[in-house]
Amino acid sequence: MELDLFKTFVAVAEARSFSRAARAVHSTQPTLSRQIARLESELGTQLFERYGRHVECTTSGQLLLPLAQAIITRTEEAITLIREQAGTGSSTVRFGAVGNVMAALLTAPLVSFLAAYPRVSIDLIEKDDAQLEEAVISGELDCAVMTPWGSTRAAHQHLLTEEILLVVARGHRLANESAVALGQLASESILLPRGTMNASNVIADALRRAGFEPRFSYRANYPELTKALVRRGLGVAPMPKTLLGPETLEGLVAIPFQQPLYRDLNIIYPRDRPLSAGARALMVHIRAAVSGRGGTEQAQTP
Numbered sequence: 001m002e003l004d005l006f007k008t009f010v011a012v013a014e015a016r017s018f019s020r021a022a023r024a025v026h027s028t029q030p031t032l033s034r035q036i037a038r039l040e041s042e043l044g045t046q047l048f049e050r051y052g053r054h055v056e057c058t059t060s061g062q063l064l065l066p067l068a069q070a071i072i073t074r075t076e077e078a079i080t081l082i083r084e085q086a087g088t089g090s091s092t093v094r095f096g097a098v099g100n101v102m103a104a105l106l107t108a109p110l111v112s113f114l115a116a117y118p119r120v121s122i123d124l125i126e127k128d129d130a131q132l133e134e135a136v137i138s139g140e141l142d143c144a145v146m147t148p149w150g151s152t153r154a155a156h157q158h159l160l161t162e163e164i165l166l167v168v169a170r171g172h173r174l175a176n177e178s179a180v181a182l183g184q185l186a187s188e189s190i191l192l193p194r195g196t197m198n199a200s201n202v203i204a205d206a207l208r209r210a211g212f213e214p215r216f217s218y219r220a221n222y223p224e225l226t227k228a229l230v231r232r233g234l235g236v237a238p239m240p241k242t243l244l245g246p247e248t249l250e251g252l253v254a255i256p257f258q259q260p261l262y263r264d265l266n267i268i269y270p271r272d273r274p275l276s277a278g279a280r281a282l283m284v285h286i287r288a289a290v291s292g293r294g295g296t297e298q299a300q301t302p
Helices: 003-015 018-024 029-043 059-086 099-116 129-138 198-209 223-231 277-291
Strands: 048-051 054-057 091-097 120-126 143-146 155-169 189-192 215-219 237-240 252-255 261-269
Touching (some): 003 029, 018 029, 054 059, 091 099, 091 129, 091 277, 099 120, 099 143, 120 277, 129 143, 129 261, 143 277, 155 223, 155 277, 189 198, 189 223, 189 237, 198 261, 223 237, 223 252, 261 277
Parallel strands (some): 091 120, 091 143, 189 215
Antiparallel strands (some): 048 054, 143 261, 155 237, 155 252, 155 261
16 A cells, blocks of 8 residues: 555545645645545545535544554654665754753763764753653654653663762851761751752652751752852752862862762653654763763663
8 A cells, every 4th residue: 555645645634625635735636536536445445524625534534544644654754764874864853951961961972973973963952851751752852861750751761870969158067067967957948949850859859758848948940040049058959960060169068968869860762753863873972971971870881
């Protein structure tokens, strides 16, 4: 059965009119009518009910429509993949991450990837963790790097596990401690990002398991704003180590926890559709680059 017959069927079903479908696919109404008649003959069933100038799918047509759409999509994806693999096509990868992860961890890998793969371009999209997962599932993004929280509906590969440290002002009562117990924060105002940033949920959950309900004074997603608030004495801030370069800690001290606290970073991608060659190459490149940084666990190979 020819793919063009499915394309014609989908065009007519979506336009609900042979004439509108013909204009949309740059064909003629008699040509589309002959193709639909041929498809109905091969399937042994009527696909459309005619009502004057418009048509509606029959029960058989309604059953066929999503299947035909999936066949067309999968075929186009397969053609794109093969052309990319053969080096005859270029591609754009839609890649997302939380802004501070993009800046602190992924800038160098993205730059080196673009140098190594000049035929691939990248659309960089900044979102919070919860939004990143939704965007990958919906198809808005091809892949993303995020901190997981609970089970994920997207496929994922572990990228990095990094330690979370406590950031305090140099004059704070905990500043001279070599390590801090989570329980020592029970009386502190704690600065965290909003709950759609999953590192915030990891930290809040650890504090609650330590036996107290943490007092969250401010929600600041931008790490440098959080550090500025800590310098002003407005609270203390548990923060991932990636965000704590020595040059950013003027007037501050970063202290480990007695029971080390960690957050994971995963690279996520869709379970139900294939990735382009460009997206797969980007994932491999990022994992290799990030694993070279070291960490509690190194990224796994595909």
